[in-house]
Amino acid sequence: MQIKPVQPRQAGLSELALRTEEPPITWLMSAVLDRPKLISLAVGFTDSATLPVEEAADLLKRLLKNKSRSRAALQYGSTRGLPELRQLTADRVSSLDQLSQPIPSDNVVITTGSQQLLYLLTEALCDPGDIVLVEDPTYFVYLGILQSRGVHARAVRMRPDGIDLEHLEQVLRELRDAGELPRLKLFYMVSYFQNPTGRSTGFQKKLAALDLLRSVERAAGHAIYLLEDAAYRELGFAKTSDRSALAAKRNERVFYTGTYSKPFATGVRVGFGILPEPVLGAVLRIKGNHDFGSSSLLSWLLAEAIHEGVYERHLACLRVRYQRKARLMERAMKEHFPAGKAMWEPPQGGLYFWVQLPKTVRTGARSKLFKSAVANDVLYVPGEFCYAEDRARSKPKHELRISFGAASESDIRLGVARLGKALEKG
Amino acid sequence: MQIKPVQPRQAGLSELALRTEEPPITWLMSAVLDRPKLISLAVGFTDSATLPVEEAADLLKRLLKNKSRSRAALQYGSTRGLPELRQLTADRVSSLDQLSQPIPSDNVVITTGSQQLLYLLTEALCDPGDIVLVEDPTYFVYLGILQSRGVHARAVRMRPDGIDLEHLEQVLRELRDAGELPRLKLFYMVSYFQNPTGRSTGFQKKLAALDLLRSVERAAGHAIYLLEDAAYRELGFAKTSDRSALAAKRNERVFYTGTYSKPFATGVRVGFGILPEPVLGAVLRIKGNHDFGSSSLLSWLLAEAIHEGVYERHLACLRVRYQRKARLMERAMKEHFPAGKAMWEPPQGGLYFWVQLPKTVRTGARSKLFKSAVANDVLYVPGEFCYAEDRARSKPKHELRISFGAASESDIRLGVARLGKALEKG
Numbered sequence: 111m112q113i114k115p116v117q118p119r120q121a122g123l124s125e126l127a128l129r130t131e132e133p134p135i136t137w138l139m140s141a142v143l144d145r146p147k148l149i150s151l152a153v154g155f156t157d158s159a160t161l162p163v164e165e166a167a168d169l170l171k172r173l174l175k176n177k178s179r180s181r182a183a184l185q186y187g188s189t190r191g192l193p194e195l196r197q198l199t200a201d202r203v204s205s206l207d208q209l210s211q212p213i214p215s216d217n218v219v220i221t222t223g224s225q226q227l228l229y230l231l232t233e234a235l236c237d238p239g240d241i242v243l244v245e246d247p248t249y250f251v252y253l254g255i256l257q258s259r260g261v262h263a264r265a266v267r268m269r270p271d272g273i274d275l276e277h278l279e280q281v282l283r284e285l286r287d288a289g290e291l292p293r294l295k296l297f298y299m300v301s302y303f304q305n306p307t308g309r310s311t312g313f314q315k316k317l318a319a320l321d322l323l324r325s326v327e328r329a330a331g332h333a334i335y336l337l338e339d340a341a342y343r344e345l346g347f348a349k350t351s352d353r354s355a356l357a358a359k360r361n362e363r364v365f366y367t368g369t370y371s372k373p374f375a376t377g378v379r380v381g382f383g384i385l386p387e388p389v390l391g392a393v394l395r396i397k398g399n400h401d402f403g404s405s406s407l408l409s410w411l412l413a414e415a416i417h418e419g420v421y422e423r424h425l426a427c428l429r430v431r432y433q434r435k436a437r438l439m440e441r442a443m444k445e446h447f448p449a450g451k452a453m454w455e456p457p458q459g460g461l462y463f464w465v466q467l468p469k470t471v472r473t474g475a476r477s478k479l480f481k482s483a484v485a486n487d488v489l490y491v492p493g494e495f496c497y498a499e500d501r502a503r504s505k506p507k508h509e510l511r512i513s514f515g516a517a518s519e520s521d522i523r524l525g526v527a528r529l530g531k532a533l534e535k536g
Numbered sequence: 537m538q539i540k541p542v543q544p545r546q547a548g549l550s551e552l553a554l555r556t557e558e559p560p561i562t563w564l565m566s567a568v569l570d571r572p573k574l575i576s577l578a579v580g581f582t583d584s585a586t587l588p589v590e591e592a593a594d595l596l597k598r599l600l601k602n603k604s605r606s607r608a609a610l611q612y613g614s615t616r617g618l619p620e621l622r623q624l625t626a627d628r629v630s631s632l633d634q635l636s637q638p639i640p641s642d643n644v645v646i647t648t649g650s651q652q653l654l655y656l657l658t659e660a661l662c663d664p665g666d667i668v669l670v671e672d673p674t675y676f677v678y679l680g681i682l683q684s685r686g687v688h689a690r691a692v693r694m695r696p697d698g699i700d701l702e703h704l705e706q707v708l709r710e711l712r713d714a715g716e717l718p719r720l721k722l723f724y725m726v727s728y729f730q731n732p733t734g735r736s737t738g739f740q741k742k743l744a745a746l747d748l749l750r751s752v753e754r755a756a757g758h759a760i761y762l763l764e765d766a767a768y769r770e771l772g773f774a775k776t777s778d779r780s781a782l783a784a785k786r787n788e789r790v791f792y793t794g795t796y797s798k799p800f801a802t803g804v805r806v807g808f809g810i811l812p813e814p815v816l817g818a819v820l821r822i823k824g825n826h827d828f829g830s831s832s833l834l835s836w837l838l839a840e841a842i843h844e845g846v847y848e849r850h851l852a853c854l855r856v857r858y859q860r861k862a863r864l865m866e867r868a869m870k871e872h873f874p875a876g877k878a879m880w881e882p883p884q885g886g887l888y889f890w891v892q893l894p895k896t897v898r899t900g901a902r903s904k905l906f907k908s909a910v911a912n913d914v915l916y917v918p919g920e921f922c923y924a925e926d927r928a929r930s931k932p933k934h935e936l937r938i939s940f941g942a943a944s945e946s947d948i949r950l951g952v953a954r955l956g957k958a959l960e961k962g
Contacts, residue, residue, distance in 0.1 A: 111630065111635045111636070111637040111638065111639055111782075111787075112637075112640070113639065113640065113643045113787055113788060113810070113811075113812045114787075114788040114812065115788065115812055115813035115814060116759050116788055116789075116812055116813070116814065116815070117759075118814050120753075120758050120759050121758065121759055121814050121815060121818075122661060122721055122756075122758035122759050122760070122761075123660060123661065123814070123815070123818055124659065124660060124661055124662055124663045124666075125663050126659055126660070126663070126822070127659070127660040127661070127818035127821075127822065130818065130821040130822055130825070131821065132821055132824075133615075133821065133824040133825070133828070135828075136615065136820075136824060153612075155611060155612050156611070158607050158611060161606075161607050161610040161611065162610070163600055163606045163607065163610060164600075166600060166610060166833075167596070167597060167600035167601070167606075170593070170596045170597075170600070171593060171596075171597060174589055174590075174592060174593035174596070175593070180587075180589040180593075181584050181587050181589065182803070183803050184587040184588070184589060184592060184801035184802070184803040184804065185581060185582070185584060185587065185801070185802055185803050186579075186581055186802040186803065187803070189559075189562065204537065209537045210537070211537040211538075212537065213537055213539065214538070214539065217539050222648055222826075222827045222830070222831075223827055223828075225825075225826070225827050225828060226826055226827050229825055229826050229827075233550065233552055233553070234549060234550060234552070234553040235548060235549065235550055235553070236550055237550045237551050237552070240550075251824070251825065251828065254824065254825050255825045258821075258822065258825050295548055327546075330548075332546050332547065332548035333542050333543075333546050333547055333548050334548070335548075356537075356539075361537075361539055361540075362539060362540040362541065362542055363542075375610035375611070375833075376610070376611050376612040376832075377608070377609050377610040377611050377612065377613070377831060377832035377833045378610065378831060378833055379827065379829075379830070379831045384539070385539075386539045386540065386541055386542055387541035387542070388541060388542065388544045388547050388549070389542070389547060389549070392547075392549055392553035392556065394562075395553075395556040395557065395558055395559065395684075396552070396553065396556055396684065398558075398559040398562060398677070398680065399556070399559070399651075399655055399677065399680050399681045399684050400648075400651070400652055400655050400826070401648045401649055401651050401652050401655075401805065402559070402561075402649075402651060402677065404648070404805070405648075405803060405804060405805045405831065405834060406802075406803035407592075407801075407803045407804055407834065408831060408833065408834065
């Protein structure tokens with residue numbers, strides 16, 4: 111039985127729906143469909159060979175053998191999330207941040223990946239026409255959320271050591287001069303091994319950013335928050351001791367979000383947020399409408415993985431594995447990319463290389479280079495997807511992101527070689 | 537380490553956040569916390585004793601032993617959802633609806649429970665100020681979504697055999713006379729064993745409703761949809777052969793939503809929608825921003841449960857179980873409720889009894905009856921939570937919902953006896 115489409119102009123879609131564009135990744139993936147030999151260096155999937163299959167099987171088996179836990183795992187939980195996982199999360203982040211007193215588990219909310227938290231927070235804080243600061247470049251799915259919800263992004267430059275504080279100050283000054291501070295709600299920062307650049311912003315810079323945001327609150331008329339997305343924090347090649355903004359004295363202006371999906375298994379969509387009231391309460395009320403709480407079974411699986419040390423052991427393997435793949439990718443880039451044409455900073459963690467080409471080389475989805483890469487059966491993320499629409503600068507169009515996350519070692523070698531060929535032509 | 541709250545007036549919350557109220561159930565649950573002996577007949581949880589613990593353990597074990605499936609289950613999937621589960625869903629619903637040609641699986645989207653689909657659809661269709669028709673009374677969490685998103689509800693009366701078509705016609709006429717049809721987007725209907733009344737709306741009535749909605753489309757200037765929430769369809773005490781609106785010729789105006797959570801395990805949050813384009817595309821783009829796809833692991837678990845027949849066998853047990861508990865609850869009501877004071881229609885499925893008291897008896901959260909019930913350690917859902925704010929009628933305040941879903945047989949007996957005592961006093 112066919113389901114006939116409705117005439118698009120007659121469909122009665124909301125303004126939000128009409129604003130919401132196809133995510134770039136979906137668009138990119140559709141290019142893959144007809145090319146079975148294509149190697150994707152585009153997606154930020156994690157390594158398939160290292161997925162903790164046996165560990166998950168063993169944890170689930172033991173979990174479902176336990177009479178009371180098994181029932182709890184198959185029953186609804188609360189909107190805030192499984193207390194055991196919230197406590198383990200609070201303890202874990204407190205330990206990473208070297209806090210003498212742990213964060214209260216009541217400030218933790220469990221979400222469907224950290225992505226859902228980004229959405230909920232943006233709903234809780236931003237009306238259409240509001241302004242959010244983002245890094246330049248930034249995580250493109252967050253740009254999609256902002257665009258969908260009619261929120262304007264202003265871009266804050268990045269340096270190799272993270273955000274550019276002088277530029278942050280300048281942007282805040284410009285917003286003040288334009289009378290736009292009352293619309294500014296938060297600064298979104300991917301603080302560890304950033305997507306897409308691999309760069310990190312250190313603790314002192316976060317404190318300075320918090321101070322700068324605080325300094326304009328009076329003119330804004332309300333709190334301005336730092337939203338620290340620590341999705342890649344645990345994916346450093348070495349353990350990092352650099353603290354998150356939660357360790358700041360004024361952490362009541364900090365939203366912290368993390369995920370267990372990327373470090374453990376992306377098919378297990380479990381992320382979390384650590385939030386101050388009353389934003390936490392607003393997020394919970396909105397999440398109540400979204401889904402009244404994430405899956406108990408997945409939350410229990412992660413809680414057991416952390417509690418039994420399985421998570422930590424898996425993480426240690428991943429660190430070695432990703433470091434190895436990053437080095438291998440870099441060697442391939444040195445070998446196959448035209449000398450002097452491509453530049454990058456070797457990342458210390460995360461899943462990405464951010465490659466800068468001469469400004470004359472376009473990398474966009476309609477560029478010669480992109481078409482040539484796809485014709486050579488290799489896919490990358492055009493850098494311009496990662497830049498906000500910001501009237502204060504023209505969008506750079508000469509960069510690209512490649513990932514060593516999902517591809518196998520041989521595919522990394524082959525994919526980079528193919529991309530090198532496309533670069534030589536371009 | 538304390539996380540200090542922000543001054544509420546300084547928190548900078550969005551209009552949406554400020555509109556979003558605490559869900560009634562959260563509020564009710566907080567009443568439970570200090571009363572360890574309290575029996576909740578309020579929540580729509582499913583029966584804990586019949587949760588398919590061994591079945592889930594066995595399915596997960598086999599799933600994670602299969603080399604390719606185990607990896608797929610632990611990796612990201614697509615935003616639309618697992619193709620295998622979408623196909624099984626399309627086939628299953630097509631068979632329930634006795635369709636000669638099955639629904640295309642491309643029209644199916646997998647979501648975090650059916651709740652997430654209700655949210656996504658409302659985002660995709662409704663701007664603040666838009667209008668949605670709901671049954672009177674209806675599922676209160678959907679009312680929460682509407683209220684949060686600034687959407688106005690208009691209530692359509694119910695009769696023992698489902699919606700009142702004459703009243704639907706009248707409401708549409710009133711909307712036309714008030715020039716409000718351009719704001720009307722959809723009619724939300726819980727079609728099988730409705731929450732809260734247990735009533736069902738038959739196929740012919742759905743067709744008539746579709747015709748009525750169609751008749752005002754020209755004046756509205758856009759499509760007006762029937763959102764059929766079939767969450768309880770498979771929880772009939774006997775198998776029902778009554779078809780959904782998908783079986784209508786004009787099913788391009790039908791959104792169908794179902795869930796696997798309630799019939800299988802509520803801790804496994806898997807629901808789905810069957811939608812026409814271009815609304816489907818809009819929902820997928822928005823879901824891309826929410827979470828770019830529900831958990832692969834949970835989707836695989838359900839796909840295997842359906843494919844292996846485990847789901848169907850479990851359902852057969854549940855039908856017997858819930859029918860038994862419903863009869864037991866009714867016997868207890870007959871025994872303990874004051875004669876002639878409480879009225880109800882015995883449900884043929886679902887999880888609820890909808891109890892009508894004399895109009896002079898208030899059931900609300902501040903009523904004497906409610907306080908007396910809590911003092912007697914039993915909790916119900918005040919009926920007024922299930923009624924939309926509608927200026928066309930005053931809200932009935934003399935009803936209550938009790939559920940035989942979660943409580944054990946002895947708790948049902950005891951809980952109803954306690955409620956009977958409260959009713960005698962009230």
